[in-house]
Amino acid sequence: MVMQNRNNSAQRRSSNYRLSLVSAESNTPDENEDLDIPELTGSGLQAEKSRRLGQLDEMRAKGVNPYPYRFDRTHTLAEIRSQWGHLEAGTETDNEVAIAGRIMLKREQGKLIFGTVRDRSSDIQLFVSKAVIGDEGFADVASLDLGDWVGVYGNVMTTRKGELSIKVSRLELLSKAVRPLPNKWKGLTDTDTRFRQRYTDLIVNEDARRAFEVRHAVISSFRRSLAAKEFIEVETPVLHVEAGGAHARPFLTHHNSLDMQLYLRIALELHLKRLIVGGMERVYEIGRVFRNEGISTRHNPEFTMMELYQAFGDYSEVMAICEELIVQAARDAIGTTIVGIADPAGVVHTVDLAEPWRRASMMELIAEKTGVETHPSQPVETLRALADKLGMRYDKRWGSGKMIEEIFEFTAESSLIRPTFVTGHPVEISPLARADRNDPFITERFELFVGARELANGYSELNDPVEQRLRFEEEQAAKDAGDAERGTVDEDYLRALEFGLPPTGGLGIGMDRVAMLLSGVSSIKEVILFPTLRPEAF
């Protein structure tokens, strides 16, 4: 492992240094071997940390707390910019402000120091003159390191070249960065370090910050849109006795006092539909779900799903809601509905999400690609023959419905770049969806594909308890036959259906993937603050 082995001894020495400051005598005997006296001279990371820690000691010796408890700012940096952003070059004002942020750049120039401070909203230049701040204050500013948090008092001004600045009258260290920042030009590019040390990534990489701003804007947009449609946000259990609502391998955990196994949820569906039975009519949940499967640019073991259920609606109604939610989220998060979408070859296509989205059935799409008409009513042998012709591998346990889905994925999925609602999912692969009113072999179901990725899934909900039991039993049979991802018979859910689920449309949207789409990133790790990684060995 790169980081940990390289840093092992340095980090051990570092923590020892801190220990020795606090209570050197607390070292236990068998730690003593490692706890030799730290090097306070020399170079490299350890020397740099020692130097900075030494500054803190000097401050304490002068009676200054290097970690003060609070700082009351008068303005954020964006507020400064909006209020004084139009000052002409060479203007000095009497406006005294107090701002706070992190030192990102520093330019020393004789008896002047220019610095760049950044807060969450923006950044601004500090103009530090020895004549204004005094010799001691000037020396304190000179000793600041990139990465230090500071509170600054001063007057708003512009320089001769027009740069909006704070003419610093007093500066207070709010927290010391004992560890140096990455390269100020290139930032941090090593993906391993970026994801493990997301804090460092966020400090230095503007793109990283932006992706999470987009993510937040998407989620808050969804909440606003759904509130406007009178949906109620609910929270249902993460710990499930049965992991239902999707085909996926679950994580297993254990509750001690109940002494029972529990699963982390793989979907929100079954609990939310119980609430529709209860009469809540329009509910949604934005929550983490967990699937014990591979990690890729499109998959993280824990991810965020939004599911909504609307009584008295069907799949076409939630399809419209799906489109509306995502288009509005684009407007709210990035201010435009025009996005670049990369295809699997990496070619970026410019797409206006506001244009109506295509709707096409799996069978239509297969026919477009192969010229062969398929249907789940066909004997499985017919579909196997097609798969053989296509050079596609398949499992002998798959029925005609599963074969059609697999053929669709093999032939057509990768070409679905523009938003496309794929419909016509066979009953076999849709145990919770209602059969199509015109074709008993398929369901009233859709999946949304954008950029060859599945973003959403919805259907007219199966509400006939008798048929639902039969579907569950088929799932259970497949699971018993060795297919670990298939479902079980959820008796409590069936009981709920027996009280009557009204006609209902349901929708699930992968929020991470929507955030990916709108922030223009190609890996799900870019929109998950702390993606799942193997543990780092310290």
Next chain:
RNA sequence: GCGCCUUUAGCUCAGUCGGUAGAGCAUCGGACUUUUAAUCCGUUGGUCGAGGGUUCGAGCCCCUCAGGGCGCACCA
């Protein structure tokens, strides 16, 4: 799980034919009162992810292991 790529200073990266490591940023010292990734001069710092092997000699070649990336598999 499989394949390919990758791991060199705190960060970003070079490193030729195998001859025991270089640069930029950061650090430290010096100059500079309007800089803008400031500039200029000087300075410190790494044993090359880990372990093993081949060789007179390995950052470089071979093997094993580990982390990461991409692809495949998996993943309605």
